Amino acid sequence: MLDRSKTPEPNGKISFQLPAIKKFYLSNKLSVSFIQKNNLPIVQIGIIISAGSKYDFNGKKGTANLTAMLIDEGAGELNALQIDKEFEMLGTVFSIAADHDSVIMSMLCLKENLVRSLEILSKILISPGFEEDNFLREQRKCISKIIQMKDDPSYIASTVFDNLISKNTPYAYPTFGYEQSVTSITNEDVKDFYNSYYTVDNSHVVVAGNISLLEIKDLLETHFSGWRKYSQSSYGVLPARNDRNRFYFVHKEQAQQSEIRIGHISKGRNASDYFDTMIMNTILGGQFTSRINLNLREKHGFTYGAGSSFNYNKEYGYFEVDTAVHSQNTAEAITEILKELDGIREYVKEEEFNFAKSYLIKRYPSMFETYSQLTKNMALLYMHNLPDDYFDMYLSIIESVSLADVKNAAINNILTDQLTVLIVGDKNIILPQLNAITDEPMQELDISGNVVV
Amino acid sequence: MNSIFNLKFEKYKLDNGLEVILYPSKNLPVTAVNLWYKVGSANESEGKTGFAHLFEHMMFQGSENVPKEKHFRYIQEAGGSLNGSTSNDRTNYFETVPSNYLEMALWLESDRMGFLLPALNQDKLDNQKDVVMNERRQRYENQPYGLAWEKLFCSLYPKGHPYHWPTIGWMEDIEKFELNDVRKFFSTYYAPNNACMVIGGDFDSLEAKRLVKLYFDPIPGNIKIPKIKCETPSLTNSKVITVPDNIQLPRIYLAWHSDFVFGKDDAALDVLSEILSSSKNSRLYKLMVFDKQIAQDVTSFQFSAKLGGSFIIVSTAKPGIGIDILKENILNSLNTIIKEGITEEELQRAKNSIKSTFIYSLQNLDKLVNQINYYNSYMQDPNYFAKDLKRYEDITCEDIKHTAAKYLNDKFVQLNYIPK
Numbered sequence: 110m111l112d113r114s115k116t117p118e119p120n121g122k123i124s125f126q127l128p129a130i131k132k133f134y135l136s137n138k139l140s141v142s143f144i145q146k147n148n149l150p151i152v153q154i155g156i157i158i159s160a161g162s163k164y165d166f167n168g169k170k171g172t173a174n175l176t177a178m179l180i181d182e183g184a185g186e187l188n189a190l191q192i193d194k195e196f197e198m199l200g201t202v203f204s205i206a207a208d209h210d211s212v213i214m215s216m217l218c219l220k221e222n223l224v225r226s227l228e229i230l231s232k233i234l235i236s237p238g239f240e241e242d243n244f245l246r247e248q249r250k251c252i253s254k255i256i257q258m259k260d261d262p263s264y265i266a267s268t269v270f271d272n273l274i275s276k277n278t279p280y281a282y283p284t285f286g287y288e289q290s291v292t293s294i295t296n297e298d299v300k301d302f303y304n305s306y307y308t309v310d311n312s313h314v315v316v317a318g319n320i321s322l323l324e325i326k327d328l329l330e331t332h333f334s335g336w337r338k339y340s341q342s343s344y345g346v347l348p349a350r351n352d353r354n355r356f357y358f359v360h361k362e363q364a365q366q367s368e369i370r371i372g373h374i375s376k377g378r379n380a381s382d383y384f385d386t387m388i389m390n391t392i393l394g395g396q397f398t399s400r401i402n403l404n405l406r407e408k409h410g411f412t413y414g415a416g417s418s419f420n421y422n423k424e425y426g427y428f429e430v431d432t433a434v435h436s437q438n439t440a441e442a443i444t445e446i447l448k449e450l451d452g453i454r455e456y457v458k459e460e461e462f463n464f465a466k467s468y469l470i471k472r473y474p475s476m477f478e479t480y481s482q483l484t485k486n487m488a489l490l491y492m493h494n495l496p497d498d499y500f501d502m503y504l505s506i507i508e509s510v511s512l513a514d515v516k517n518a519a520i521n522n523i524l525t526d527q528l529t530v531l532i533v534g535d536k537n538i539i540l541p542q543l544n545a546i547t548d549e550p551m552q553e554l555d556i557s558g559n560v561v562v
Numbered sequence: 563m564n565s566i567f568n569l570k571f572e573k574y575k576l577d578n579g580l581e582v583i584l585y586p587s588k589n590l591p592v593t594a595v596n597l598w599y600k601v602g603s604a605n606e607s608e609g610k611t612g613f614a615h616l617f618e619h620m621m622f623q624g625s626e627n628v629p630k631e632k633h634f635r636y637i638q639e640a641g642g643s644l645n646g647s648t649s650n651d652r653t654n655y656f657e658t659v660p661s662n663y664l665e666m667a668l669w670l671e672s673d674r675m676g677f678l679l680p681a682l683n684q685d686k687l688d689n690q691k692d693v694v695m696n697e698r699r700q701r702y703e704n705q706p707y708g709l710a711w712e713k714l715f716c717s718l719y720p721k722g723h724p725y726h727w728p729t730i731g732w733m734e735d736i737e738k739f740e741l742n743d744v745r746k747f748f749s750t751y752y753a754p755n756n757a758c759m760v761i762g763g764d765f766d767s768l769e770a771k772r773l774v775k776l777y778f779d780p781i782p783g784n785i786k787i788p789k790i791k792c793e794t795p796s797l798t799n800s801k802v803i804t805v806p807d808n809i810q811l812p813r814i815y816l817a818w819h820s821d822f823v824f825g826k827d828d829a830a831l832d833v834l835s836e837i838l839s840s841s842k843n844s845r846l847y848k849l850m851v852f853d854k855q856i857a858q859d860v861t862s863f864q865f866s867a868k869l870g871g872s873f874i875i876v877s878t879a880k881p882g883i884g885i886d887i888l889k890e891n892i893l894n895s896l897n898t899i900i901k902e903g904i905t906e907e908e909l910q911r912a913k914n915s916i917k918s919t920f921i922y923s924l925q926n927l928d929k930l931v932n933q934i935n936y937y938n939s940y941m942q943d944p945n946y947f948a949k950d951l952k953r954y955e956d957i958t959c960e961d962i963k964h965t966a967a968k969y970l971n972d973k974f975v976q977l978n979y980i981p982k
Contacts, residue, residue, distance in 0.1 A: 111776055113627045113673060116636065117665040123591035123764075148589050149566065149924055190852070193842040197911045200918025219918055246855060253858045253880055256810045260706040362808070365699040398635045407631060410692025413700045433700045435692075464639050471641020471660055474590050479925040 125474040127500055130487060131322055137334045141314040142487040143325055146480060150220040152318030152325075153480035154227075156234060157488050159423075160306035161210040162286075163279035163344055169294050171251065171286020176302045177207040178247045183238030184229075192229060201226045209280050210423040211492065217480070220319050224328065231332035237303065244296035255288050263433065265359055265556050266368035266533040272558035273357060273529050274374055274427055278346045287557060310341040313491040317483035346424050348374050354552045355529065356543065360536040360561075367439040367534030371446055372429035373527040378421035378493040384506050385518035386419055391465035392515075393417050393453045393523070394430060398464075400449050401430065409445065411438040419522070423492065428522065436534055440542035443530060450528070453519045462512045469507050566924065567947035571934070572767060579755025579783040582774055583934060583944045585762040587927070593763035595667045596656040596931040597675075598939055600758075601751035603731070604650045604724035604790055604869060612694070612731015613747045615648040616739060619690040620748075621655060622646070626677035630686065633670055640666060643928075648729050651868045652939060658928055661764040668777045671759070675752060676781035679745055687741055695737070698730050706809045707979050717803055717975045718817050718872055719795050725870055753784035758938055762931035795819055795870050797973040804978040811858060813878045814885045815977040816892065820873040820969045823866035824940050829953035830965040831864035831873055836912035837904055837962065838862045838875070838895070843911070845895050846875070856883045856891065868940070873969055885978050896970050903963035916954050920947065 131143045162173040181203065182189040196203050201218040214234065218226040258264045268283040275281040285291070314333070316325055380386070387395075394401035394417025405415040415432035430450075434442040476482060490499055532539055536553070543551055553561040571585040603614050624630040637644045642659035659667050702708040712728035719725040730736075759778075761770055796819060821827040838846045839862040850857035860877040877888045923929055937946035 111780070113669070113677070117669050119640070119660075119662040120665060120769075121662050123660050123662050125591050149921060151921060151925075190843050190848070194911065197841050197843065197915050200914040202918070202922070217922060219921065246852070249855060249880070250851075250858065253811065256881060257706075257858065257878070259810055260808050262704055365704040366696070396638060398631055398638060403631060406693055407689065410689045411696070413693060413697040433696075433704070435696055435699060464635065467639045468641060471639075472643070473641070474660065475592055475641070475643065475658065478590055478592075478927065481925075 135334045144317045144483045147319045154216045155315040155484040156214040157313045158212045159311040160212045162284040163209045170282045170290040172302045174207045176299045177205045177212045180237045181233045182243040185232035185236045235336045262368045269558045270370040270531045275348050278348045308338045315484040315487040317480045356551045358532040364535045366433045370531045375426040375428045377425045385514040388465045389515045389518040392461045411442045436538045439539045440546045581758035583760045591661045593661040593664045594658040594927045594931045596760045598935045599653045600756045602651040603729040611727040611735045618646040618648045623686045625673040626680045672777035755783035760931045760935045800973040802976045806982045813979040814888045816875045818873045818974045820871040827965045830961045835862040900967045
């Protein structure tokens with residue numbers, strides 16, 4: 110007779126073979142990471158270029174993004190429509206995304222169409238056209254997009270929060286730029302930007318595919334070794350903490366919910382207590398049964414979901430609690446979040462610690478399922494300059510973290526005296542609530558983060 | 563190439579009516595369990611909408627042998643991932659676990675299939691009502707254009723048709739969910755004979771069969787599952803609805819009744835949407851976004867389900883452009899296709915792109931087992947990948963022209979979102 114009250118035990122152990130990463134250089138010194146994966150006839154390629162918005166020219170925020178938008182609008186002898194037509198005929202999926210640090214080109218294609226797809230990709234990277242009419246179209250598209258985002262509460266909250274905590278660094282500005290700054294960009298700026306930052310030594314290629322090492326080496330050499338632009342950009346910024354206000358809000362008339370962001374600048378990706386902090390945050394707000402989500406969602410019903418994360422750009426990191434709550438519960442929700450941030454500094458239970466470790470260790474194989482997961486993993490190593498054996502060591506490092514390490518990670522990385530609180534919501538509903546829980550001033554900001562007087 | 567679509571699987575039924583499909587595949591040491599319950603928002607009624615979606619929440623609140631929050635915690639502690647989703651026609655629940663945890667996944671799924679009600683109480687319901695109301699606020703009410711879909715479908719499907727209301731339910735219905743109704747809804751629809759479970763990934767078939775029988779066999783079926791009765795929807799007149807909202811750029815939504823899922827013209831309508839808006843060279847995108855630059859974006863798609871299908875076109879205006887200009891350009895383009903048809907090259911591009919998307923979709927075990935459940939549910943054939951692809955490969959230029967003429971010449975709903 111089956112006893113349903115007993116939780117079934119796992120059936121033995123699983124074995125998992127970590128896919129091997131091969132690294133090599135082309136004759137022009139372009140670096141490549143590669144994983145061979147043969148279960149489907151496909152190849153996924155990424156090109157990471159250190160040409161993100163932190164390199165935007167002065168007064169021209171949005172140049173990096175506009176350059177990325179324009180780069181596949183004509184290249185070599187192909188115009189924008191021809192590039193797109195060929196990719197579609199080949200069944201190749203191509204996209205470009207820019208963030209503060211980098212631009213990433215991604216291409217997914219069938220093995221049988223790899224040669225022509227690579228040829229087009231190399232044209233896009235090495236010989237973009239930058240025609241004036243294409244520039245004007247993409248610039249208008251970008252400005253309209255920025256106008257459109259003015260009503261997206263979550264976008265406003267995230268960009269204004271970046272602006273507050275990363276003040277005086279290039280990470281303070283949205284990658285899209287602002288309406289005015291994008292208007293001031295010229296096609297010459299875009300060409301200058303491309304010429305300065307799209308270089309061999311700023312780039313790294315990642316490939317996961319159903320192809321041999323020799324074959325992919327040969328193909329990349331054929332199409333990319335002619336690229337001979339060099340100059341390495343570097344950047345070193347750290348946002349300065351200054352004594353600021355703690356509470357900020359952006360008014361959004363008749364908002365049903367308040368978007369809340371709470372956090373501060375934190376250590377970089379290479380910090381020695383990175384894994385300790387990851388386990389700590391798993392307990393605090395990193396997954397569904399974390400303290401923050403169980404409190405705000407499952408206990409109080411204030412929200413559809415709440416969580417916390419440590420985010421890492423190339424230069425430093427930041428800690429952020431992120432949620433959207435019913436307007437009338439705004440102050441209560443903030444109080445509960447602050448309680449949880451104090452709480453994780455006070456105690457971590459053995460049971461929570463074991464859960465978090467088990468979660469992180471046992472999910473490891475599922476980090477290597479799809480072709481794009483593999484290229485993203487390789488991109489991560491490159492982005493943060495992590496050791497080649499990072500994934501080989503991953504499990505044993507997590508295993509070695511102790512409960513005391515996790516407690517220390519909370520004390521050293523949740524800095525409750527340095528928190529910035531931002532709310533995007535209806536001030537008529539939220540201000541009375543907030544004034545009831547604190548005497549601190551509430552500073553109003555506009556949707557670009559400027560002080561409203 | 564087509565051999566990769568030919569999956570090796572085994573399908574059988576337990577005595578209580580539960581359908582089981584086993585799909586072994588050894589790529590990774592993980593196993594995915596995916597259940598479809600044949601209950602969606604279409605099984606609800608006016609005044610009591612949102613129940614199917616509410617269950618997507620209540621099913622994670624613990625059951626007789628699983629304390630509240632433990633359902634999530636067990637799976638996550640094992641390194642697994644889990645979720646659920648609700649549509650008009652069905653609700654699905656799924657988890658992927660390291661393969662040595664298959665038995666635990668089956669234990670959890672069987673406990674909430676057979677023993678949810680003893681653990682259901684007013685506190686849990688009140689809490690999840692709040693969560694669902696916040697979900698509604700976050701995903702729809704507090705988003706620019708957020709209520710457009712429910713306004714559109716509410717007009718396209720007449721009062722009384724089961725697609726008239728949104729999947730998440732109306733706010734006033736969510737507010738007044740009652741425990742007794744919730745219990746009744748569960749007892750009616752959450753029975754093994756109203757579900758299909760796909761197990762995919764790295765497992766031993768004999769062992770999986772033994773465990774499925776052990777955990778699910780004792781759960782009784784329900785012989786009285788009500789069938790949905792409704793008429794094929796149609797519009798007597800074209801309608802125009804205008805909604806002022808907190809937005810900067812006007813947006814137009816056009817919706818026609820079209821073919822049902824896997825209906826004769828369903829695939830042709832998918833291909834038509836590719837030809838209209840899937841790439842820079844597609845008809846509407848090239849005309850409106852690329853050449854004339856009157857639109858910020860344009861998309862179209864065939865949204866097909868069991869009790870109806872709709873063909874939808876959405877476009878956002880550039881600053882300074884009115885909705886009428888968008889509408890005129892869209893309707894002119896449709897008329898050109900209806901009169902002159904499309905080129906062989908356009909058709910081939912669309913087909914190639916669809917075919918490669920099929921292949922790319924096989925990368926992810928979660929998606930794959932869900933697709934198997936989808937095919938089994940609508941076509942009673944889990945191994946429908948190759949046949950599905952053939953639906954697209956067989957389409958001709960003439961088919962597209964005829965299909966456009968058949969559906970898009972007809973009456974439609976026009977929804978205008980304009981800045982307040």
